[in-house]
Amino acid sequence: MSAPLLAVDRFSVAYGKVEAVRSVSLEVPAGSVVTVIGANGAGKTTLLNAMMGLLDQAGAISFEGHDLRGTRVEDRVAAGLVLVPERRELFGSLTVEDNLRLGSFRHRRHHQIGAELDKVYALFPRLRERHRQLAGTLSGGERQMLALGRALMSRPRLLMLDEPSLGLAPQIVRESFRIIADLHKSGVSILLIEQNARAALAIADHGYVMEHGEITLQGSAAELAQNPRVVESYLGLGSAR
Amino acid sequence: MLGTALRRLLLTAAIFGAAAVTAGAGELTVGLNLPQTGPGSSLGVPMMNAVSLMPPTIGGLKVNYVALDSRTDVTQTAANTRKLITENKADVLIGEVVTPTSLAMVPIAGEAKTPLLATSPIKALAYPVDDVRRWVFKIVPDDDTTAPPVVKYLADKGVKTIGIIGYNDAYLQVWTGLFDQLLPSTGMKVIAVESFERSATSTTPQALKLIAAKPDAIFVAAGGTPAVVPIRDLRQRGFKGIILASHGIGLPDFIDRGGKDVEGVVMVGEPFIIWRDLPADSPYNKLAQKFVPAYQEKFKADPPMMAAHIADCATLLEMAVPEALKRGQPGTQEFKDGLRDALENVKGLYLNNGLLSNSPTNHAGYDPGGQFVMTVKDGAFHLVK
Amino acid sequence: MIFWTLVVDGVVNGAIYALLAIGLVLVFVVTRVILLPQGVYMSFAALTLSQFQRGNVPGTAGLLLALGLAAFVIDLLRSRVTRAWLMRRVASDLALPAIMYALVTWLVPLRPNMAIQIVLTLALITPLGPYLYRLAFQPLEQASVLTLLIASVGVHIALTVLGLVFFGPEGFLANPLSSAHFEAAGIVISGQSAIMVAVSLVIMVLLWLLFDRTLIGKAMRAVAVNRVGARLVGIPISQAGEITFALASFIGAVSGVLIAPVSMVYYDTGFLIGLIGFVAAIIGGMGSYPLAVAGAIFVGLLQSFAAFWNSNYQQVVVFTTLIPILLLRSLRAPAVEEDE
Ligand SMILES: Nc1ncnc2c1ncn2[C@@H]1O[C@H](COP(=O)(O)OP(=O)(O)OP(=O)(O)O)[C@@H](O)[C@H]1O
Ligand SMILES: [Mg+2]
Numbered sequence: 001m002s003a004p005l006l007a008v009d010r011f012s013v014a015y016g017k018v019e020a021v022r023s024v025s026l027e028v029p030a031g032s033v034v035t036v037i038g039a040n041g042a043g044k045t046t047l048l049n050a051m052m053g054l055l056d057q058a059g060a061i062s063f064e065g066h067d068l069r070g071t072r073v074e075d076r077v078a079a080g081l082v083l084v085p086e087r088r089e090l091f092g093s094l095t096v097e098d099n100l101r102l103g104s105f106r107h108r109r110h111h112q113i114g115a116e117l118d119k120v121y122a123l124f125p126r127l128r129e130r131h132r133q134l135a136g137t138l139s140g141g142e143r144q145m146l147a148l149g150r151a152l153m154s155r156p157r158l159l160m161l162d163e164p165s166l167g168l169a170p171q172i173v174r175e176s177f178r179i180i181a182d183l184h185k186s187g188v189s190i191l192l193i194e195q196n197a198r199a200a201l202a203i204a205d206h207g208y209v210m211e212h213g214e215i216t217l218q219g220s221a222a223e224l225a226q227n228p229r230v231v232e233s234y235l236g237l238g239s240a241r
Numbered sequence: 242m243l244g245t246a247l248r249r250l251l252l253t254a255a256i257f258g259a260a261a262v263t264a265g266a267g268e269l270t271v272g273l274n275l276p277q278t279g280p281g282s283s284l285g286v287p288m289m290n291a292v293s294l295m296p297p298t299i300g301g302l303k304v305n306y307v308a309l310d311s312r313t314d315v316t317q318t319a320a321n322t323r324k325l326i327t328e329n330k331a332d333v334l335i336g337e338v339v340t341p342t343s344l345a346m347v348p349i350a351g352e353a354k355t356p357l358l359a360t361s362p363i364k365a366l367a368y369p370v371d372d373v374r375r376w377v378f379k380i381v382p383d384d385d386t387t388a389p390p391v392v393k394y395l396a397d398k399g400v401k402t403i404g405i406i407g408y409n410d411a412y413l414q415v416w417t418g419l420f421d422q423l424l425p426s427t428g429m430k431v432i433a434v435e436s437f438e439r440s441a442t443s444t445t446p447q448a449l450k451l452i453a454a455k456p457d458a459i460f461v462a463a464g465g466t467p468a469v470v471p472i473r474d475l476r477q478r479g480f481k482g483i484i485l486a487s488h489g490i491g492l493p494d495f496i497d498r499g500g501k502d503v504e505g506v507v508m509v510g511e512p513f514i515i516w517r518d519l520p521a522d523s524p525y526n527k528l529a530q531k532f533v534p535a536y537q538e539k540f541k542a543d544p545p546m547m548a549a550h551i552a553d554c555a556t557l558l559e560m561a562v563p564e565a566l567k568r569g570q571p572g573t574q575e576f577k578d579g580l581r582d583a584l585e586n587v588k589g590l591y592l593n594n595g596l597l598s599n600s601p602t603n604h605a606g607y608d609p610g611g612q613f614v615m616t617v618k619d620g621a622f623h624l625v626k
Numbered sequence: 627m628i629f630w631t632l633v634v635d636g637v638v639n640g641a642i643y644a645l646l647a648i649g650l651v652l653v654f655v656v657t658r659v660i661l662l663p664q665g666v667y668m669s670f671a672a673l674t675l676s677q678f679q680r681g682n683v684p685g686t687a688g689l690l691l692a693l694g695l696a697a698f699v700i701d702l703l704r705s706r707v708t709r710a711w712l713m714r715r716v717a718s719d720l721a722l723p724a725i726m727y728a729l730v731t732w733l734v735p736l737r738p739n740m741a742i743q744i745v746l747t748l749a750l751i752t753p754l755g756p757y758l759y760r761l762a763f764q765p766l767e768q769a770s771v772l773t774l775l776i777a778s779v780g781v782h783i784a785l786t787v788l789g790l791v792f793f794g795p796e797g798f799l800a801n802p803l804s805s806a807h808f809e810a811a812g813i814v815i816s817g818q819s820a821i822m823v824a825v826s827l828v829i830m831v832l833l834w835l836l837f838d839r840t841l842i843g844k845a846m847r848a849v850a851v852n853r854v855g856a857r858l859v860g861i862p863i864s865q866a867g868e869i870t871f872a873l874a875s876f877i878g879a880v881s882g883v884l885i886a887p888v889s890m891v892y893y894d895t896g897f898l899i900g901l902i903g904f905v906a907a908i909i910g911g912m913g914s915y916p917l918a919v920a921g922a923i924f925v926g927l928l929q930s931f932a933a934f935w936n937s938n939y940q941q942v943v944v945f946t947t948l949i950p951i952l953l954l955r956s957l958r959a960p961a962v963e964e965d966e
Contacts, residue, residue: 054857070706077860089855091848098844106860108841154859280795409938435937440898442642442889445635446933449628466797470890477816498799498890 003065005030005189006051006081006158011059013043013050020046022213023059028158033180033190035200035221037234038210044193045086047210048160052076052083063158078106080157084164088147092136096127099135099146103153113153120149123179141172148179159183160191165199177203197234201225209234269302269562269571271295272309272331274321274346279313281339284547288338288360290540291551294532299555300562302571307331311342318342322349332571333580335554337361338547351376356580358557360550362489364415367604378584379605380550380557382511382595386607387488388419390509391460394614394625395429398483400457402432406447406471407462409436416462416487432456439467448474457482461506464489466498473502483507488612491546496620507616507625513549513593515615518624524591528556532593549593556592557584630813632930638819638888640926641826645881646903647910647918648833649874654912655850656870659763659774662782665900667875669789671751671882672891676798678734678743685792686750687730693757694723700761719757726750740803748879755875756868763871764864782897789893797890803883822884829880830919833873846870908952 004027013021021043028034038044050057053073061068063079091099100120104113121128124145130138135146144164151159164180165173173196181203184190194200201207207224209217217227224230273292276285292308307329309321318337325331326349334350334357337343343361350357351373359366360380367377395403403420407413413436420431433454435447448471451459459475459482461468468490475484488510496503512525516533519526532552536544564583569575585604590597596611614625646664653661670686677684698719705711730746738746762781766774804817837843849856849866857863878896885891885899902925909921925944932943 052858054854072862073857074860074862077858083858085854085858087854089852089858091851091855093851094844094847101841102845102848102856102859102861105841105845150859280790283794283796409941435933436940437933437937438898438941439892440895441933442639442885442899443635443930444933446632446930447937449631450934450937453628466799466890469797469799478814494796498797 004028005064006191007060007062008047008051009060011047011050011057011061013046013055013057015046020213021050021057024210024213024215026208026215026218028189028191029206031187031189032205033184033192033203034206034208035192035194035197035204036208036210037194037197037200037230039233040195042210043213044210045162046213048083048162048191048193049085051160052081074106077154080155081160082151082154082156082158083160084147084151084162086162086166088143090135090138090143090146090150092134094135095132096135096138096146097131099150100127100153103150104155107155116153116155120152123152124149140167141169144168144172144176148176152183156188158189158191160193162193163195164192165194165196173199197230198225201235267302267570268305269299269333269558270305270307270329270331271558272307272322272325272329272334274309274311274318274325274334274336274342276313276337276339276342277310279311281311281313281337281342284338284545285311285313287540287542287545287548288551291532291536291544291548294535294539295551295555296559299558300566302562302566311337313339313342315341315345318345319349322346326350326353326355330572331355332576333358333558335360335551347377348373354574354581355577356584358554358584360547360554364605370602370604374604375585375601376581377604378557378599380553380592380594381605382488382607382612383605384415384419384487386595386605386609387509387612388416388423389609390612390614391485392420392423392427392429394507394509395458395483395485396427398458400429400483402430402454402456402458404433404435404451404454404456404459405431405462406435406437406444406451406459406475408467409438412464412487413462416460420460437471441470444471444474445478447471448478448480451475452478452480459484461486461490463487464495465492466494468495469499469503472499472506476502485509491622493543493545496617496622499617500620503617504620505616505618507614508622509612509614510622511546511549511594512611512613513546514622515613515624516593525593528552528591528593553592553594556590557587557597560587560590627812628934630811632934633927634813634815634819636927636930637923638822638926639929640923641823642881642885642899643903643906643926644919644922645826645829645877645884646900647906647922648830648915649877650900650904650907651910651912651915651918652833652877653870653874654907656846657759657763657774657867658771660771660778660904661871661874662778662897662900662904663758663785664874664878664903665896665898666782666785666789667751667754667878667896668882668885668899669891669893669896670754670785670792671747671879672800672886672889672895673789673793673798673882673893674750675743675747675883675886676800676891677793678746679800681735681737683731683734685788686754687727689788689792690723690750690753690757691727693754693761694719697757697760700765704765722753726753740801744883747883748876751879751882752872752876755871755873755878758875759867759871760864764867767863767867786894786897793893795893797892797895798886799890800886802887818887822888825880825884829877830915833915842869905948905952909948909955911955 006028009025011021011024012019024047036044049055051061053076063081068076100117126142127145127149164176177199192200201221201224204221207221208215275288276282277289289308292306307325311318311321325334334355336346338361340363343359343366346357347366357377358380359377362381364383367374367379417434433451435451437444437447461471464487468486472484485507488508490508491510491514513529516526516529533544561580561583565576565579568579585599585601588598596608597606599606615622616625649664650661653659674684674686698715701715726749758781762777766777802818803821806817807814837847845861846866849861849863906922906925907918910918928944928947932940
């Protein structure tokens with residue numbers, strides 16, 4: 001078996017004395033979609049932020065076989081590890097286009113940035129229409145598009161999405177899952193966090209269940225979708241939405 | 242940098258050396274507290290230089306000079322002053338040059354009943370002469386001494402109206418007060434008073450206002466480098482009348498910074514500043530001849546006014562020590578009392594700073610006649626004859 | 627005529643305050659540091675220029691060497707040392723100060739012309755900013771605004787003490803940048819004043835171009851509006867901080883060169899003038915450049931007219947006018963957001 005694209009080994013993260021993530025190990029094989037599901041406060045966001053280098057962490061993390069321990073966020077971004085954070089973290093007082101261009105900050109010396117911008121605009125025509133609008137004035141759905149578009153401008157090899165459907169209308173949720181599936185087809189590996197476990201498991205190859213900061217269950221997406229505990233705790237909720 | 246470091250090292254050595262030999266019998270101890278570091282150091286360092294030129298014996302007594310660095314700091318000054326009095330058993334104190342530190346020495350000297358030769362211009366050091374200040378004697382003339390010659394000069398020039406500009410602090414009040422007191426009998430009038438901040442980026446508004454009042458002469462109540470800016474702005478905005486300044490400008494820095502802009506500025510000040518223009522038989526010329534060449538020889542620089550204060554302290558002690566010896570030996574309160582009385586009764590003593598005659602009510606008894614009118618010409622002060 | 631002369635005087639002073647205010651706002655929005663030493667850069671530059679004109683090598687040349695070395699050592703201890711890193715840091719921390727020091731000690735005694743003196747001054751003062759950032763502020767990148775302010779006070783005190791050691795307590799005045807005078811509608815304007823206003827304008831335009839037209843500038847704005855977002859797109863926060871500090875010290879140095887010939891500059895003058903720049907920056911809510919510039923010009927004019935109206939009450943007038951404005955601003959401006 002070839003080495004996974006991303007491997008996290010016995011990862012722990014603490015806020016002061018409180019351990020929000022405890023000894024989590026997970027892998028994302030190249031070319032796959034992996035999902036982490038779990039209740040509110042389980043530690044999913046914490047895990048992603050720590051993997052990005054935003055939080056101090058204990059444990060090992062490697063990307064494409066390179067040890068990432070002690071590297072800075074910008075080095076991880078340059079390596080192709082890109083996060084769409086839960087809070088989106090857009091540049092509110094900059095225009096939509098500036099936000100997108102900044103997504104390519106690491107590749108600013110390259111020449112195809114115009115072409116990449118066009119690709120993102122093709123994916124999200126709404127953003128092209130509003131390219132001179134300030135990001136802070138966008139609607140929730142538009143913001144979501146911009147966050148995703150900005151992440152794409154960073155040329156991800158592994159795109160980590162923290163609840164991309166958060167607060168979106170069902171129709172847009174469907175749309176965004178379609179886009180995620182398209183991205184996957186174009187060769188980007190994906191680590192997806194979702195409250196909507198049903199949709200997540202539907203497009204994922206592999207899944208992890210996180211509870212109270214620990215991984216309690218893992219398996220192929222199909223297996224998990226059948227697991228009675230998962231059905232009871234997560235899929236029931238998911239269908240109720 | 243190296244020079245300062247070296248000096249500091251030597252100074253420390255001198256202090257330790259001096260501390261090791263505490264006053265032997267029949268030895269006069271002079272305690273000095275002068276800034277060698279901090280903002281006052283540019284004034285204090287030449288003074289310390291001058292200390293090395295003070296006479297080794299005075300009135301037949303071997304002199305032990307104990308010099309401490311005040312660091313231009315009030316707390317350090319207080320500690321130094323106490324140390325000089327209690328540990329070193331100083332018979333007389335000399336110091337400081339900067340306002341807050343010089344004032345800090347006064348109550349300590351007064352309480353310990355030890356004479357203090359105060360080498361700073363502030364009037365409050367020795368005025369009014371009360372229980373504490375009866376121990377303090379000023380080595381620098383007050384503005385009270387220079388004001389009458391200023392007024393006389395203005396009157397002689399036919400001035401009718403005067404404008405004043407000064408630092409926005411008590412010093413400006415001193416001069417407006419002096420003019421209020423002296424002008425009524427002369428028919429001259431102050432028609433405008435303006436002030437400025439030390440941090441002011443410009444004094445153009447004040448200059449415009451003064452010029453608009455059309456005074457015949459403008460008096461600048463500020464000393465040293467801060468006086469340059471208003472003078473320059475007055476000239477730049479076209480003021481053609483007489484510009485006078487207080488004797489605080491009598492420092493090389495003033496002319497250095499002012500350059501062309503301060504040519505022709507008039508002040509009334511100490512004879513030491515223009516001693517070269519005085520006749521060879523003038524007592525001031527003779528005093529300077531005794532001190533200046535030795536200083537130049539040793540330090541390769543012209544001594545500033547502050548250094549001459551130290552020479553004046555020596556002159557005063559040479560007068561007072563023989564008197565004090567009639568009362569007691571150094572190290573005794575009788576000797577200190579004797580020094581104090583002699584300093585208070587000094588009459589007609591020529592100093593680099595002027596002509597001194599103290600009295601029980603005036604411990605800065607400089608004679609206005611011992612002050613000279615001078616002007617900046619070709620980058621130096623010269624006597625106005 | 628007096629009216630317009632006062633306006634000119636106020637605007638010229640306001641231009642200097644504006645430069646200081648811009649530097650403060652710039653540093654604050656990008657790094658959240660309230661950079662008290664902004665005014666010190668000004669004093670140091672003004673005094674350095676004055677020393678050059680006297681043919682003296684000022685202490686700031688040695689300071690550059692020392693800070694470069696210190697920054698190098700500190701980074702050596704905390705960074706992962708790679709070849710590229712070493713090459714870059716040896717060049718920026720050791721070679722650059724050494725070259726500047728050599729250049730200054732060689733050229734200055736030869737009394738070069740004014741233009742060279744100014745270039746040397748700017749080149750000597752500007753690198754101080756990034757070195758100070760790396761020594762004092764970068765280690766505190768994640769700290770609160772208050773902690774950063776305390777660090778800022780510390781740096782300010784240290785620099786002021788050094789200023790006293792380097793330049794002594796007396797003030798200095800440099801030769802004017804231009805001795806020309808021209809008359810327009812009855813008021814005399816000195817070439818010096820015209821240069822001051824023109825250079826300030828040029829700096830403002832350049833900054834606007836930087837922040838509005840270049841990706842680097844936009845990246846710095848991105849750091850200012852959302853640090854987490856900036857990190858997530860791979861903008862190196864520390865480098866943004868370094869660049870910001872370099873810009874601020876450059877702006878400070880320029881204001882020093884501009885003010886050196888008009889004001890008597892003491893080792894601590896920068897603080898007092900910087901304070902006014904700070905007030906202007908606050909009028910702009912510590913975030914808006916145009917408002918900060920407007921505030922600065924307003925304070926300049928206010929000072930001029932207050933000094934003319936009654937110089938004894940100048941400060942009183944200025945502060946009684948400013949306090950209500952500042953209060954109003956503090957009520958209306960949103961609280962500074964603490965991220966993370
Ligand atoms: N900055 C912080 N300081 C202290 N505790 C925090 C901090 N951020 C998160 N936590 C706590 O850590 C735990 C995990 O939070 P996290 O945001 O990772 O959960 P999550 O799985 O993403 O939840 P959700 O599905 O609601 O987004 C929670 O109990 C949260 O309150
Ligand atoms: Mg979350």
